[in-house]
């Protein structure tokens with residue numbers, strides 16, 4: 001949903017900044033790499049210590065690089081397959097750092113094994129949700145569903161809650177409960193999204209297999225050479 005509605009707004013806002021970086025000679029790949037490094041640093045240095053406010057500030061400064069890199073590549077007319085691969089792969093790394101950092105806090109100073117498990121579930125389910133789309137597309141299916149909780153939702157819900165929960169350090173009472181609530185919402189939402197995507201791929205695969213039989217229309221092909229592709 002955010003990817004559909006908020007992307008256009010952020011594209012308008014971030015385009016001048018992307019143009020400035022290009023004028024300074026910065027490449028889209030450098031922005032992808034530095035942005036991921038910044039998110040990882042914010043998540044893995046601050047979150048395991050329970051420093052949610054400053055961790056979220058650092059992550060927020062860098063996470064928007066994921067919208068800037070593609071914008072730069074498009075302005076250059078050089079959006080590439082390599083760039084798409086690098087962007088998506090490093091998205092997975094950044095997400096792992098965010099939920100891994102939260103899991104480390106709950107396994108240590110936060111002392112809550114249930115929330116540690118919920119954080120790990122958010123990490124794993126987010127990766128699997130993204131994989132369903134990548135794998136479905138690799139076997140030539142359109143995967144024409146985004147689902148309830150895409151990456152943008154996972155990030156916004158978790159980061160807004162972590163940022164506000166961090167205000168506990170400054171004496172705001174009861175606010176720390178926002179983070180556990182957000183983690184449960186992301187966990188349940190990711191599970192629902194996984195179900196939505198699996199059901200869609202199952203239907204599309206069945207339709208494509210029927211169409212591929214003699215007498216049927218040809219199935220839509222992606223970038224793999226066989227309908228099974230490579231794992």
Ligand SMILES: CCCCCCCC/C=C\CCCCCCCC(=O)OC[C@H](COP(=O)(O)O[C@@H]1[C@H](O)[C@H](OP(=O)(O)O)[C@@H](O)[C@H](O)[C@H]1O)OC(=O)CCCCCCC/C=C\CCCCCCCC
Pocket residue numbers: 002003004006007010053056057060063064066067087088091126129130131133134149150151152155156159160163164167
């Ligand atoms: C007083 C409190 C202090 C609080 C401190 C600061 C708090 C700040 C809190 C939050 C800011 C969160 C910002 C998060 C922005 C996320 C932007 C982003 O990177 O989104 C990425 C997303 C997807 O990009 P891609 O197309 O590159 O990725 C694809 C995707 O990953 C697919 O995964 P899937 O979805 O399938 O699981 C993969 O399949 C694919 O491979 C991959 O390529 O980009 C977008 O979706 C674009 C829309 C971004 C919308 C951002 C909205 C930000 C909105 C609100 C910010 C709210 C700030 C409120 C602060 C409140 C504090 C006062």
Ligand SMILES: Nc1ccn([C@@H]2O[C@H](COP(=O)(O)O)[C@@H](O)[C@H]2O)c(=O)n1
Pocket residue numbers: 028029030032066067068069070071073074078079080081082083084085086087
């Ligand atoms: N280093 C990069 C990063 C991205 N791209 C291209 O942008 C697309 C992603 O756009 P976002 O707005 O989500 O960043 C990606 O699929 C690539 O086509 C690139 O070329 N180089």
Ligand SMILES: [Mg+2]
Pocket residue numbers: 065066067068069070087
């Ligand atoms: Mg990007």
Ligand SMILES: [Mg+2]
Pocket residue numbers: 066087088091
């Ligand atoms: Mg990305």
